[in-house]
Amino acid sequence: MSFCVIVLVLCLSVAVAVTESAIGVNWGTVSFHRLKPSTVVDLLKDNKIRKVKLFDADPDALTALMGSGIEVMVGIPNEMLSPLSSSTAASDLWVRQNVSTYLLKAGADIRYIAVGNEPFLTSYSGQFQSYVVPALQNLQQSLAKSNLAGYVKLVVPCNADAYESSLPSQGAFRPELTQIMTQLVEFLNSNGSPFVVNIYPFLSLYGSSDFPQDYAFFEGTSHSVTDGPNVYNNAFDGNFDTLVAALNKIGYGQMPIVIGEVGWPTDGAISANLNAARTFNQGLINHVLSNKGTPLRPGAPPLDIYLFSLLDEGAKSVLPGNFERHWGIFSFDGQAKYPLNLGLGNRLLKNAKNVEYLPSRWCVANPSLDMSDVTNHVKLACGVADCTTLNYGGSCNGIGVKGNISYAFNSYYQLHMQNEKSCDFDGLGMVTFLNPSVGECRFLVGVTDTNSSGCEPGLGSYKKWLIIGLLILWFFIM
Numbered sequence: 001m002s003f004c005v006i007v008l009v010l011c012l013s014v015a016v017a018v019t020e021s022a023i024g025v026n027w028g029t030v031s032f033h034r035l036k037p038s039t040v041v042d043l044l045k046d047n048k049i050r051k052v053k054l055f056d057a058d059p060d061a062l063t064a065l066m067g068s069g070i071e072v073m074v075g076i077p078n079e080m081l082s083p084l085s086s087s088t089a090a091s092d093l094w095v096r097q098n099v100s101t102y103l104l105k106a107g108a109d110i111r112y113i114a115v116g117n118e119p120f121l122t123s124y125s126g127q128f129q130s131y132v133v134p135a136l137q138n139l140q141q142s143l144a145k146s147n148l149a150g151y152v153k154l155v156v157p158c159n160a161d162a163y164e165s166s167l168p169s170q171g172a173f174r175p176e177l178t179q180i181m182t183q184l185v186e187f188l189n190s191n192g193s194p195f196v197v198n199i200y201p202f203l204s205l206y207g208s209s210d211f212p213q214d215y216a217f218f219e220g221t222s223h224s225v226t227d228g229p230n231v232y233n234n235a236f237d238g239n240f241d242t243l244v245a246a247l248n249k250i251g252y253g254q255m256p257i258v259i260g261e262v263g264w265p266t267d268g269a270i271s272a273n274l275n276a277a278r279t280f281n282q283g284l285i286n287h288v289l290s291n292k293g294t295p296l297r298p299g300a301p302p303l304d305i306y307l308f309s310l311l312d313e314g315a316k317s318v319l320p321g322n323f324e325r326h327w328g329i330f331s332f333d334g335q336a337k338y339p340l341n342l343g344l345g346n347r348l349l350k351n352a353k354n355v356e357y358l359p360s361r362w363c364v365a366n367p368s369l370d371m372s373d374v375t376n377h378v379k380l381a382c383g384v385a386d387c388t389t390l391n392y393g394g395s396c397n398g399i400g401v402k403g404n405i406s407y408a409f410n411s412y413y414q415l416h417m418q419n420e421k422s423c424d425f426d427g428l429g430m431v432t433f434l435n436p437s438v439g440e441c442r443f444l445v446g447v448t449d450t451n452s453s454g455c456e457p458g459l460g461s462y463k464k465w466l467i468i469g470l471l472i473l474w475f476f477i478m
């Protein structure tokens, strides 16, 4: 065990020397088919991704990240803001259980705590907003008590709906948020924390039929926005500078900005497809890494950007739209969806290795049976499993009536880990060993959802680090 610690310490000190990169990813886990956390961490490492943002403080994810050298932003769900705002005992415990444990064990390199997730979102009607600053204050003193206040920064990821304006230079926070935003930004500034914002040109395009398609991307536009002496050629810059102006208006025009979420989905809507996602994400990455900045911040791009998202999350609510389950640059099983250069050293994405799939078999509609009584079965299957790709704009929209039924059956069957009974459907279903996928429409095979616990499941990567550690030790001894 002491050897384990030595190796981890060595790995951490090696990691510190590596230059920091500005591109990170969001790792969400609302999926029916979750990869093992150690597989995901290896995927991050293989793609040289050195920053990851989580939506909670999942012990399995944090354990798998131990010793990886990857910088972590852990999240606090909005529902926890109220208890954390009212009790320092609660914030002390949160920090001890979800931060100190991992940091003190020379483990997961937690650098940021995201306090709430878009807590000022208009659709929450203000239900979380009064808790944010008190929760920050409690957590800050808990960090200070643990001597972590200088190392771990508190941030609050905000949706871009916190500010508004028709022209970037006129940007201002929503009037009802002005006071709270002023307190928040004062707090961030006094602790050296950046402002974290989520920016989604896709949602602007999806939500408004007169939003010019080419303004969402980075390849030039016939709809540029002229704002005094400044010309904006893409929605991202326009949105970013609206925030800069809003910060300026409350006296913090120099505050560093991190993009907590940004990305483009690949399925579930007409404008959500592989080509659009590749074009947007590659354009964004090239733009940020060019260091050009924006008209209001020339030469000063965002500090970091976290792509949304690493993996598809097939169990997310589709309330925002069917695209919601398709944001990954990788599919749920860690396979790259399209060529993307993250600017981190690899020219292309590398797929997840050693993914443990269920056997190669699928559930389909029995071709020799009459399907006229199938409606309720399909409804039931799609009520729990993911069928979003079948709808208009989805990759499986054109596969016909029987294709639809088979797709629904299979989603349900894989969700139930290929349990035989889950392919019955009153005798209408049938297991097949022939892959029913057609063109871009993929009939999935689930992955085995094994939970990690402690050091053990990460053994593969652990051994590798052990060998590297031994080599380094050997080098020093010689």
Ligand SMILES: *[C@@H]1O[C@H](CO)[C@@H](O)[C@H](O)[C@H]1NC(C)=O
Pocket (backbone or CB within 6 Å): 056, 057, 058, 075, 076, 077, 093, 094, 097, 098
């Ligand atoms: C630590 O984080 C996890 C995951 O977000 C949460 O369930 C747990 O309640 C937290 N611990 C404390 C003491 O609040």
Ligand SMILES: *[C@@H]1O[C@H](CO)[C@@H](O)[C@H](O)[C@H]1NC(C)=O
Pocket (backbone or CB within 6 Å): 390, 391, 392, 397, 399, 400, 401, 404
């Ligand atoms: C397949 O299902 C989708 C979603 O319910 C529907 O839009 C489409 O029209 C269906 N296709 C056929 C041929 O029935």
Ligand SMILES: *[C@@H]1O[C@H](CO)[C@@H](O)[C@H](O)[C@H]1NC(C)=O
Pocket (backbone or CB within 6 Å): 449, 450, 451
């Ligand atoms: C994995 O862990 C989660 C929570 O820790 C639990 O809800 C789930 O049932 C577990 N899955 C398996 C396959 O053990």
